[in-house]
Amino acid sequence: MRQRAGWFWLVTGILVALFAGFMTFRTLAQATVNQALLQDVPVSQAVVAARDVPANTVLTADDLEVREMPDQFLPAGAVRDINDALDKITTVQMITGEVVQSLRLVTPDVTVATNLAFTIPAGKVVMALPPLDLMSKLGLLKAGDKVDLLVSVNVGDSASSGQLATISSLQNLTITAIVMPQIDIPQGATVSPDGSGKESGSVQALLFALDPQDALVLKYLKDSGGIIDIVLRANNSDEFARTEPVDLPYLVDKYHFQIPATQQSADTAASR
Incomplete structure (x- = not known):
């Protein structure tokens, strides 16, 4: 009777060890595949809001940070260089982590007409x-x-x-x-x-x-x-x-x- 119980626990231990080894192998294999997939996804730097920013706010370095993000998740007009967003005015509220978009920024309208610093969209003309x-x-x-x-x-x-x-x-x-x-x-x-x-x-x-x-x-x-x-x-x-x-x-x-x-x-x- 004792011999049968010993064999039972031995077989059970072997099965548990095999199952644990299989799960460990599967987890490591999946992690390797995920890492390979991530390496194949192109990423770029993008400027995001470092904190909640109200509309009509002049952006400072404290409001912004640069992160690497997959290109497929970047919206149109995403700002890539933090200098392109500094001293611009937000036209909408931005939340923490939101990608900064150039179309939602304007230059301060406190400049003389000879020093306008906004970007004219391609194919457009500016009229006063x-x-x-x-x-x-x-x-x-x-x-x-x-x-x-x-x-x-x-x-x-x-x-x-x-x-x-x-x-x-x-x-x-x-x-x-x-x-x-x-x-x-x-x-x-x-x-x-x-x-x-x-x-x-x-x-x-x-x-x-x-x-x-x-x-x-x-x-x-x-x-x-x-x-x-x-x-x-x-x-x-x-x-x-x-x-x-x-x-x-x-x-x-x-x-x-x-x-x-x-x-x-x-x-x-x-x-x-």
Whole structure:
């Protein structure tokens, strides 16, 4: 009986040892395979947020760090050199470990027009728009905002005989930069929503990176005496809004009101 029990424990010990050896071999083999796979995955350096960073913050070295990451996990526009992100302003909040993207950074809009330091996207041209509308004058806009341009133009043969019409001319434009009087912003400071750190009303120009054809359209609207107003889009709004031009006949048809006789006669004469 004792001999049988001894054989049982001996066989059991051998089986346990064999199982443990098999599992150890399997684990080591899997680790070797994983290491080989990792060596085959291309990696690159990328700049990430070293801590949570609010939107509209001037980035410092304490906000950033460089890590090696697989290329397949890097988003478009990932910043590879930490110097390319220093002293830039964040347009969105960044969380710890998030890869810094160039399209979410802008240069401080506190530079004179002769020393603009932003990058123009390939195939685009930069055009300056004077801050003539109320949104611009109040300092409600900042670099990175998405906007539409509403324009009222005279559609007649001349300014005196024509009829005013309002159109949504260019949609989903991104403000590339805002030209402000030159001031100093300390590193790590959070700038005001207009990107300047100053009181509103000091905007000198809004800069847009446009397709060449859109730049020609905007120039024509300016040169023809068009009245331009800027409307702000939601940050996640990219869709194209289908709109109709608005003029006096459109308003009459929509709201069903009568035009005074003197105004109707003037409109009839203008249309001849």
